[in-house]
Amino acid sequence: MPDRDPAVRPVLQGQCVWPVTPNRALVEGDASLFTAYDDPFRRPEAGFLGLPRVEFLPIHVEGIIAPAFVDWHFHYVQQRVTRHTGKPLLRWLREDAWPEEAKFSDRAFAEVAAQGFARQQLAAGTVAGACWGSPHASSLRAARAAGLRYSLIGPPVMTQGEPPSLVAPLASCLEDLKALQIEFEEALAVSPRFALSCDEQTLKELARFAFDYTLWVQTHLAENQEEVAAVAKAFPKARSYTDVYDQAGLLTPRTLLAHCIHLSEFDWRAIKQRGCIVVHCPTSNEALGSGRMPLEKVRALDIPWVLGTDVGAGPDLCMLDVIEAVMRVHDWEAPVTAVEAFFRATVSLETLETYASRKSRITRMLGTVRAGFIEFKRPVGIERSERDPEKILEAIVRAYDGNPRNSIAAVYDADCNLLYKNP
Ligand SMILES: [Zn+2]
Structure with a gap:
């Protein structure tokens, strides 16, 4: 059977800071972000058992990617x-x-x-x-x-x-x-x-x-x-x-x-x-x-x-x-900390639903699905090799100074579709 044309999906690629809990964030220097989940760098499996083949189209990002x-x-x-x-x-x-x-x-x-x-x-x-x-x-x-x-x-x-x-x-x-x-x-x-x-x-x-x-x-x-x-x-x-x-x-x-x-x-x-x-x-x-x-x-x-x-x-x-x-x-x-502040500022409804429908006495928010992505402008003094999430996020907050245009380069939804670009 001839292969059908693969579905094309955009993915963001660049430096990424991803808070996964209030006290831990993943940092990557140059990674592709496939999902808005806890483990955004894992490539989803596709192309067998009748699932459509997906071709990922990387969008190269100069700034720093974080949850929206x-x-x-x-x-x-x-x-x-x-x-x-x-x-x-x-x-x-x-x-x-x-x-x-x-x-x-x-x-x-x-x-x-x-x-x-x-x-x-x-x-x-x-x-x-x-x-x-x-x-x-x-x-x-x-x-x-x-x-x-x-x-x-x-x-x-x-x-x-x-x-x-x-x-x-x-x-x-x-x-x-x-x-x-x-x-x-x-x-x-x-x-x-x-x-x-x-x-x-x-x-x-x-x-x-x-x-x-x-x-x-x-x-x-x-x-x-x-x-x-x-x-x-x-x-x-x-x-x-x-x-x-x-x-x-x-x-x-x-x-x-x-x-x-x-x-x-x-x-x-x-x-x-x-x-x-x-x-x-x-x-x-x-x-x-x-x-x-x-x-x-x-x-x-x-x-x-x-x-x-x-x-x-x-x-x-x-x-x-x-x-x-x-x-x-x-x-x-x-x-x-900056990691916790970003975590609390990016919790999605899916995460709150998981919490609210809990069957046990688990009281923490688990299983983070994010609502989208932001590309932040690279703050002064933050190199692509920087590995400390606290330092990167603090620099983003400092650069803000009351005007989103100072910090935010672009905003994407959870499927990496562009919603807004800073002119
Ligand atoms: Zn109010």
Whole structure:
């Protein structure tokens, strides 16, 4: 039988730094990257047992190849109000974030904003993550139409509190979610904005909705002391802010909890036992003066954690900014290396799914599949022969200096298709 023409697949070839665990990274001077998995240098077997023959077409890369970024907490609808901070959380929400989100009821406005965000997101090297829209279902549709990159996306559910322009009755929120679940399938994230935006019944109904359709939950937890005090007043029967979510059944291994700054020992143990994932947003916490997330606590209990920009409270939608911050703010209390920071900034949904569907008591994130590749520009002083991942990654972070164009040369998806090239 004559051989059919082989399928041609592009592969990246060049110097590579690949964090495989929080404390180990593979370094190669000139290798071909066949997959976005743990062992990216292994050539996949093909061409026998009826599998199609694959011919690999190397794309030679001058810079340094690393996994692409995954941002586990960002509000695309707040991008235009970034860098307006310096106010504490509740005031910032009232004065900047919520008025901006109200504008997304206008479809044309939402479409233009989503297109702008999608462009900047790719230039910043982010190819996936957990996105928040506005409470309007149309904001999600605009994001998808614009090609915005996300693994999960949800409209913040707000059924009580401020502001009246964004609050809607529970029945209409659930109706929206049902329609969105059909369109977005498992990418729809059930997203109670925070405890102050929902009553007990709303939180319970949302937990049930997430359970019924096996969806991820994302929310904010204990970001600011004023907020924690307001939650204690609004939910007098709950033992703590964390307990408000727990009583509703919202704390599961498919729950992403952003911030987690002002928590008690009991809260931390609850998060650990329910198996939730902490999304650490150090740049946002700095911008709003929310405080430092006690990373030493997360480590002591072996709670899985990932990184997020929290744009617009976070000032910059590039994860390099977050990496710089996480390596700086924890200092001697819980030092974070560049290898760990890059690992936490590139965890894919597949990895979190593996963790969430665990059948045993394994609590670490295992089996890393990445969402794509970045070619970083070669930083000054880093030769092709350099073997120390820490040194290479630190140099990339230093070169960034607030502008993705300083660091990022190109962005590829997991099949090595070019998504963005720095002009
Ligand atoms: Zn947020």
